[in-house]
Amino acid sequence: MELMSFLKQVPLFAGLSPEQYDELAMIITLQDYGRGQTIFAEGDEGTGFYVVREGLVKIYKLSLEGKEQILHIFGPGEPFAEAAVFMGSSFPAHAMALEKSRTIFIPRRAFIELIKGNPALAMNMLATLSLRLKKFAHLIEDLSLKEVPGRVAAHLLYLSTQQGDSDTVKLNIGKAQLASLLGTIPETLSRILSKLAKQGLISSEGTQITILDRDGLEDLAMGEKL
Amino acid sequence: MELMSFLKQVPLFAGLSPEQYDELAMIITLQDYGRGQTIFAEGDEGTGFYVVREGLVKIYKLSLEGKEQILHIFGPGEPFAEAAVFMGSSFPAHAMALEKSRTIFIPRRAFIELIKGNPALAMNMLATLSLRLKKFAHLIEDLSLKEVPGRVAAHLLYLSTQQGDSDTVKLNIGKAQLASLLGTIPETLSRILSKLAKQGLISSEGTQITILDRDGLEDLAMGEKL
């Protein structure tokens, strides 16, 4: 069964015994979502958490006026909404599928039993939450201490490392989504990308962006003025 | 020994057996810091984590130009820098004592052994990290989706609930620190407080602030324009 081979590839579940994988397989359910479909809304009761099997999922907050801030974008193998499991409270943000996506859902109660009898799983989960915390700290730093050009530059460099340090990076999400992830709006992002291009730091063609001056981008990402 | 009675009051350690408290007491060390003293710097190796015994500690990021964003302020009984323990990496932020403070330090290796043999402790730690995550999500939301007056209003209401829903709240930190916590600068905070006072929403006398129009503040905190 392909589900089992997927489970074994999820870092969060690394180190489980074969029996524990079986237990896990018993308690999960599979769920599919279409592009743009809501997975859960802020305030919904958190009765478990998810792992992305295929596709792309965004976790985001909304203001009253409808502005959106993306907290995280998760792809295959990544768990999301784990925190709600351990707080016993409702989801603190919204989740939506950015593309046609498949997830597994792990119900809270059964998972807590599983984790109590399995220190390795507990340690994995602690590491996962710690990593989230670090990413959030980074996002806060960006929002508060960097101007938008700096965030854009930092993100391009981040994508570059994600994609094997290539100088041509491919955006996996649309620019409107990227703007929301960087704490700005599409208009501003668009202006900044063309400004970066005009300065010879990058060249941009659709979702393909080429880094022309890595050092210049790094300066920007550290807080240099444009 | 008063140390033991302190340990028993720390929520993170709730549910440990007497023997485990003894183990814990064996592995910790005590540390004192003066006002303004650095506890650790971003990038320092994270060989353990801390719990505040007395005083007040801020966790913060710095930009190159020296602007500061406070991520968290911790008081007695609260652990900090736990996340570094589970990532095996360096501290992602700075820590400084805001007042004369005393902490206990729990070295990483011994604590991991302790937690592996103690599911309740693991669950406590998971809950703690989850709560941090939620607070961070809230901070991100504030920084990205609210204007400064909204953040100020929200914080005043938060302080009010912390202090027994009283209408007169006491700031436990200076206004410069508060500004940094809210992602702004002292000048802006000062202007906004006097504007709020002029509108009859609050009255401000030093570190003592009285809420005059709770509904008005709540509107502001939700995103209404001033």
Add this chain to the structure above:
DNA sequence: CGCTGCGTTGAGCTTCTTCAACGATCGTGG
């Protein structure tokens, strides 16, 4: 008594958002 840190106020400016219009692209249905 002076010094230093903290808070306040004013003026000017930078950055980003808002509002509006427009072109391009893509999927769908005729």
Add this chain to the structure above:
DNA sequence: CCACGATCGTTGAAGAAGCTCAACGCAGCG
């Protein structure tokens, strides 16, 4: 296969929010 609408991305002009720089008052403390 083409036409259509919807979504997305881009560009321009104007405005608002918050920051920078500078000066000043005030309190606490050596």
